[in-house]
Amino acid sequence: MVNIDLMVLAGDYVKTAVISEWKVKIGDSVKKGDVLLVVETNKITQDIEATCDGIVEQILFQEGDDVEISKTVAIIGDGSGFASAPEEKKPAIEITSSEAASVDAGVRTVITPVAKKMAKEKGIDLEELTKMFPGKRIGKKEVLAFEEAPAKEDTIIEKLTVENTAPVEAPAVPVTKIPVKGMRKAVATAMRNSAYSKPHVSMMIDVQLDEMLEMKAYLKNKYPEKRITLTGLLALAVRSALKECPYINGTATEDTIALSSAVNLGIAVDVEGGLLVPVIKNSDAMSGLELFESVNKVAKGCREGTLPPSDYAGGTFTISNVGATGVKYFTPIINSPEIAILGVGASTKEVVLVNEEVRERTMIGLSLSFDHAAIDGSPAGRFLKILKEKIEHPFMIALSL
Amino acid sequence: MSKRFYKDVLREALIEEMERDSNVFLLGEDIEVYGGAFRVTEKLNEMFGPMRVMDTPISEQAQTGIAIGAAIAGKRPVLEMMYMDWIGLTLDQMVNQASLLHYVYDGQVKLPFVMRTQGGARASASAQHSKSLEAWFCHIPGIKVVSPSTPYDAKGLLKAAVRDDNPVLFIEHKLLYGTRGEVPEEEYILPIGKADIKREGSDCTVIATSAMVLEALEAAEELEKEGISIEVVDPRTLVPFDKETVKDSIEKTNHAVIVHEAWKTGGFGGEIAAIIAEEMFDSLDAPVIRLGAKDCPIPYSPGLEPLTVPNKNDIIAAVKKSLQ
Numbered sequence: 233m234v235n236i237d238l239m240v241l242a243g244d245y246v247k248t249a250v251i252s253e254w255k256v257k258i259g260d261s262v263k264k265g266d267v268l269l270v271v272e273t274n275k276i277t278q279d280i281e282a283t284c285d286g287i288v289e290q291i292l293f294q295e296g297d298d299v300e301i302s303k304t305v306a307i308i309g310d311g312s313g314f315a316s317a318p319e320e321k322k323p324a325i326e327i328t329s330s331e332a333a334s335v336d337a338g339v340r341t342v343i344t345p346v347a348k349k350m351a352k353e354k355g356i357d358l359e360e361l362t363k364m365f366p367g368k369r370i371g372k373k374e375v376l377a378f379e380e381a382p383a384k385e386d387t388i389i390e391k392l393t394v395e396n397t398a399p400v401e402a403p404a405v406p407v408t409k410i411p412v413k414g415m416r417k418a419v420a421t422a423m424r425n426s427a428y429s430k431p432h433v434s435m436m437i438d439v440q441l442d443e444m445l446e447m448k449a450y451l452k453n454k455y456p457e458k459r460i461t462l463t464g465l466l467a468l469a470v471r472s473a474l475k476e477c478p479y480i481n482g483t484a485t486e487d488t489i490a491l492s493s494a495v496n497l498g499i500a501v502d503v504e505g506g507l508l509v510p511v512i513k514n515s516d517a518m519s520g521l522e523l524f525e526s527v528n529k530v531a532k533g534c535r536e537g538t539l540p541p542s543d544y545a546g547g548t549f550t551i552s553n554v555g556a557t558g559v560k561y562f563t564p565i566i567n568s569p570e571i572a573i574l575g576v577g578a579s580t581k582e583v584v585l586v587n588e589e590v591r592e593r594t595m596i597g598l599s600l601s602f603d604h605a606a607i608d609g610s611p612a613g614r615f616l617k618i619l620k621e622k623i624e625h626p627f628m629i630a631l632s633l
Numbered sequence: 634m635s636k637r638f639y640k641d642v643l644r645e646a647l648i649e650e651m652e653r654d655s656n657v658f659l660l661g662e663d664i665e666v667y668g669g670a671f672r673v674t675e676k677l678n679e680m681f682g683p684m685r686v687m688d689t690p691i692s693e694q695a696q697t698g699i700a701i702g703a704a705i706a707g708k709r710p711v712l713e714m715m716y717m718d719w720i721g722l723t724l725d726q727m728v729n730q731a732s733l734l735h736y737v738y739d740g741q742v743k744l745p746f747v748m749r750t751q752g753g754a755r756a757s758a759s760a761q762h763s764k765s766l767e768a769w770f771c772h773i774p775g776i777k778v779v780s781p782s783t784p785y786d787a788k789g790l791l792k793a794a795v796r797d798d799n800p801v802l803f804i805e806h807k808l809l810y811g812t813r814g815e816v817p818e819e820e821y822i823l824p825i826g827k828a829d830i831k832r833e834g835s836d837c838t839v840i841a842t843s844a845m846v847l848e849a850l851e852a853a854e855e856l857e858k859e860g861i862s863i864e865v866v867d868p869r870t871l872v873p874f875d876k877e878t879v880k881d882s883i884e885k886t887n888h889a890v891i892v893h894e895a896w897k898t899g900g901f902g903g904e905i906a907a908i909i910a911e912e913m914f915d916s917l918d919a920p921v922i923r924l925g926a927k928d929c930p931i932p933y934s935p936g937l938e939p940l941t942v943p944n945k946n947d948i949i950a951a952v953k954k955s956l957q
Binding site for chain 2: 345373374
């Protein structure tokens with residue numbers, strides 16, 4: 233005889249489920265895997281299958297009942313007690329109800345009066361308490377043990393945090409508490425989702441910037457009315473490198489890697505209270521000057537909050553520039569679901585060897601984080617190498633598609 | 634303070650009260666010339682004369698009736714009932730007269746009457762001289778029931794009983810007369826209705842009465858060696874019963890063992906257990922355990938008698954069971 237319960241639903245804080253439909257009745261023959269009933273939780277609808285072959289001897293709850301998942305809802309046996317007359321429900325019910333009662337008696341947990349009282353005072357959930365001491369009589373000792381047990385990870389973190397910020401013996405230090413909401417909440421959620429779902433690998437590389445700076449100076453001179461920025465120039469190089477490495481331009485989810493034929497370039501912009509990533513759609517269809525202008529435009533629109541929501545979606549690659557802070561390398565978090573992000577660091581004047589001669593060069597640090605689930609290290613490195621060449625020798629940009 | 638015998642301080646209490654109040658007088662079997670079966674009234678006849686220390690015939694009902702009548706008339710009789718085993722003969726006087734008269738006469742009479750008696754086993758005194766029948770009287774409203782376990786309590790409570798305007802059954806114990814304890818030189822009186830914690834502890838409350846307090850204290854010594862701390866609560870007075878002290882103790886320990894020499898079935902321990910269940914349920918971490926005499930006559934045989942009444946080993950086992 234096998235008791236059927238709803239424990240397959242366990243997890244995700246599911247404690248009860250509503251029986252929406254019985255697919256069998258008492259006396260039915262079932263095979264292992266047959267659907268016995270359908271239940272609903274607040275999250276899902278689920279078929280509950282027979283775990284063995286046999287005859288449904290008992291159905292203990294009706295459609296519409298809200299049932300604890302640990303409870304037996306049906307009993308499958310060999311039907312010996314009523315095989316000859318399965319229609320006569322009465323003897324079957326009598327036999328099995330006494331068995332059901334004994335099943336209940338078997339799982340009854342004894343909690344002493346003072347344990348109940350202490351649990352109530354300490355806000356301890358009796359269900360959690362009994363889970364920690366299965367089959368045991370729960371007394372004062374068990375409640376105290378439960379209280380002392382470092383039960384949950386978040387409790388530990390909480391404790392550690394408390395210890396770190398406010399040591400017990402030190403006088404209380406005023407703490408500013410900031411609720412995580414609005415933009416902070418959005419950034420937090422996006423970052424968590426990306427960090428915990430994409431296996432990040434970051435690679436750093438030093439790139440000589442001198443020729444690009446010359447180019448910038450030249451363009452500034454030629455187009456004094458235009459605002460020529462390094463970010464714009466880098467965007468140009470990135471766009472060009474992406475065209476040569478289409479495997480890194482797109483998005484990746486668990487099931488699909490979607491490589492984009494267009495380069496929709498995201499530019500991470502610091503704004504008050506968070507971080508936004510406006511996207512320059514079809515950047516690859518723009519002239520260089522149009523791209524520079526777009527970079528400036530989205531950054532400005534973003535800071536002023538004038539961009540429509542659609543301008544923040546659909547990116548295929550993102551550039552994040554922290555150079556102004558003096559930081560040279562970092563490990564940016566990918567703007568999920570994109571495959572990679574380029575972190576641009578500070579540029580510094582360094583002494584380098586050029587053709588066996590010591591020269592002063594302006595070096596910039598680039599950091600590429602990529603989703604190792606979508607691409608591997610070698611192609612990612614190749615992209616950086618191509619990008620480096622395009623920045624060090626901007627005329628190489630002209631050679632790409 | 635000096636160490637004094639239980640029987641001697643009882644005698645002293647009587648002397649002090651008789652000297653203080655000329656209405657106090659003693660009556661009972663063999664108390665006058667013989668000085669009492671347990672020597673509590675020894676030579677009191679020489680001090681106070683035959684009008685205040687009276688031998689009576691062997692008629693328990695008559696003795697009780699005389700005492701009740703004298704109390705109604707304004708005297709303060711202290712009757713010695715030699716063995717508690719014979720107290721059944723006083724029942725009609727106690728249950729239909731002493732306990733009721735103040736009520737039925739609408740407060741016009743007072744019953745300042747003390748019946749001193751002694752009970753308990755373990756002296757090979759035989760089945761007719763070893764019983765503990767306090768529960769009979771605890772059942773009757775209108776009678777106070779006092780049961781001291783130490784010389785200090787005995788003296789302070791006997792003086793309180795003599796001064797009380799209600800019938801008081803004052804239960805001594807044949808094994809306690811020869812025990813000694815610290816008693817102050819100066820006069821003192823203890824309140825009737827107040828329990829005493831004879832030993833503080835944290836793991837289990839042992840509520841013990843009369844001579845069982847001594848067993849509980851010995852059990853406490855042994856349990857302490859095993860790291861178990863028991864609190865010994867001596868109610869001292871069964872009626873009125875000090876619930877508060879018991880409650881405070883059980884709130885601390887969450888475990889209760891009750892021990893008395895009276896038979897377990899129908900014993901006052903059942904009443905205490907019921908009070909705990911009714912009023913202190915939420916403090917319990919284990920079922921209340923009662924220890925009492927086995928439900929059989931108390932044997933004369935020194936080999937059998939110790940097997941019928943609880944002892945320290947039973948208390949130790951009960952405490953351990955409660956703490957399991």
